[in-house]
Amino acid sequence: MAILEEPIKEVSLIKNFIGGEWLESKGEIRDVVNPATGKTIAKVPISTKDEIDAAVKAAQEAFPDWRRTTPLARARCLFRLKELLEENFEEVSRIQTQEHGKTIDESRGETRRGIENVEVACGIPTLMQGYFSEDIASGIDEWLIPTPLGVFGIISPFNFPFMIPLWSAPYAVATGNCVVIKPSSEVPNSQTRLAELADEAGFPPGVWNVVHGGRTVVNGMLDHPGIVGIAFVGSTPTARDVIYPRCGATGKRVIAQGGAKNFMVIMPDANVRATVLALMTSFFGNTGQRCLSGANLVIVGEDGFYNSFMDAVVDTASRIIIGSGLDEAVQMGPVRDKEKKERILGYIESGIKDGAKLRLDGRRNIKITGDYPPTCFLGPTILEDVSPDSKVGSEEIFGPVMSVMRAKNLDEAIEMANANSFGNAHAIFTSSGKNAREFQYSVTSGNVGINVGIVAPMAFFPFSGMKESFYGILHTQGQEAVRFFTESKVVIQRWL
Numbered sequence: 001m002a003i004l005e006e007p008i009k010e011v012s013l014i015k016n017f018i019g020g021e022w023l024e025s026k027g028e029i030r031d032v033v034n035p036a037t038g039k040t041i042a043k044v045p046i047s048t049k050d051e052i053d054a055a056v057k058a059a060q061e062a063f064p065d066w067r068r069t070t071p072l073a074r075a076r077c078l079f080r081l082k083e084l085l086e087e088n089f090e091e092v093s094r095i096q097t098q099e100h101g102k103t104i105d106e107s108r109g110e111t112r113r114g115i116e117n118v119e120v121a122c123g124i125p126t127l128m129q130g131y132f133s134e135d136i137a138s139g140i141d142e143w144l145i146p147t148p149l150g151v152f153g154i155i156s157p158f159n160f161p162f163m164i165p166l167w168s169a170p171y172a173v174a175t176g177n178c179v180v181i182k183p184s185s186e187v188p189n190s191q192t193r194l195a196e197l198a199d200e201a202g203f204p205p206g207v208w209n210v211v212h213g214g215r216t217v218v219n220g221m222l223d224h225p226g227i228v229g230i231a232f233v234g235s236t237p238t239a240r241d242v243i244y245p246r247c248g249a250t251g252k253r254v255i256a257q258g259g260a261k262n263f264m265v266i267m268p269d270a271n272v273r274a275t276v277l278a279l280m281t282s283f284f285g286n287t288g289q290r291c292l293s294g295a296n297l298v299i300v301g302e303d304g305f306y307n308s309f310m311d312a313v314v315d316t317a318s319r320i321i322i323g324s325g326l327d328e329a330v331q332m333g334p335v336r337d338k339e340k341k342e343r344i345l346g347y348i349e350s351g352i353k354d355g356a357k358l359r360l361d362g363r364r365n366i367k368i369t370g371d372y373p374p375t376c377f378l379g380p381t382i383l384e385d386v387s388p389d390s391k392v393g394s395e396e397i398f399g400p401v402m403s404v405m406r407a408k409n410l411d412e413a414i415e416m417a418n419a420n421s422f423g424n425a426h427a428i429f430t431s432s433g434k435n436a437r438e439f440q441y442s443v444t445s446g447n448v449g450i451n452v453g454i455v456a457p458m459a460f461f462p463f464s465g466m467k468e469s470f471y472g473i474l475h476t477q478g479q480e481a482v483r484f485f486t487e488s489k490v491v492i493q494r495w496l
């Protein structure tokens, strides 16, 4: 199979997109490195407080006219954006692979999921309809109008550079708000391309802004009185300790989606072949850097079932093809950078120290397809006899590591999952409707899979989460996003 051409061919300095103009930042400049090749592909600015202030000002200035633009006319910009994304689908996908490392198929899936949110937001004329009651008293009517609020900040993590801002931005602008997006500075290229396409789609200057950088930009958003709300996706420490409390303190509405530690529970009545395949993409897809990835595999059943199931898992995992994501034959790319690899290696060491048995070692002697430096590559790693209370069994690793544990029965498996502090996306594999119902009823996670290893809600469902995986009330995507980005205005009229 072919090795695809890299879409970014020259190293250029990424600019901020503020008020419809591409502006060079005065901030410090950092390299953006392709983790597969080790080559610098772009320079990204760590923008200053003045630059985030300028973006908020541009968005505030654009808001009065944009909110008076009819929902149908706003939707037309989104329809054009969808068309442009379809036309540039392959380029946008390859940019994600080049900056992040994920396989091209994973990037194509990410692009598709992003576009689906644009498609859903195109329905805004009906999605943001209010409601009306005639005669609440004699000759008096009452109605509700969802109204936009102003300028929203959108802050995203490194693992889905293109899609995650699209869980929020299409709904924010469709409802009549303006946005300032702060992508992860590790992967700034796909949001730059998206902003170019949003500009071409005809959003007026100031409606869609992008400011690159790190904490200074985030703090600038959190402190800015002109920002009415924040849609954040990232790790739990940032969501829980920075975003959520600071939004509370400054009176901003907030969505703060955090990290995960997902339990995949295998019942002895599961379809083994289909389950093993689903587990491969769940644990090792996106190189384990997915908030929906399987982390802990809990097997219920006797030794005979456990042994044959684990033999099939280890055999399949050991055959995963590792290499550059632009090689179409490759099934697992590198992790995003050397520091993340070191962190994952630290977890594997700690698991071994705590008594886990290393069944498949992805740390060394892995076969990398093609001529790439090993710096960011890891193979699938499987640890058995992991205690759910140990560091490796309880904390988010965010890498291609499967921690295996056993449970006597379904109740014990559910107890193990519920004892964990995260609650993002647990799943059960079973052919019993009774087991499936009990699991989905009792498990404390916002997304639940039944014979599905990656519980990714479609764009017309909320992207949920419980416990330390989510702080807020309304979620990104679909109807809940429309509600998040609007306030209910209630009107009562006596007809004189």
Ligand code: NAD
Residues within 6 Å of the ligand: 155, 156, 157, 158, 159, 160, 182, 183, 184, 185, 213, 214, 215, 218, 219, 233, 234, 235, 236, 238, 239, 242, 257, 258, 259, 260, 290, 291, 396, 398, 424, 463, 465, 469
């Ligand atoms: P992160 O929390 O380090 O960074 C997320 C964003 O916050 C980035 O834009 C970053 O610049 C900014 N940031 C980081 N620390 C900050 C601080 N102290 N103050 C202000 N801003 C700060 O997350 P990450 O490493 O980029 O992404 C991986 C994490 O995201 C994982 O924990 C993963 O589970 C989570 N995630 C969650 C979901 C979900 O839907 N729940 C989806 C994708 C990723």
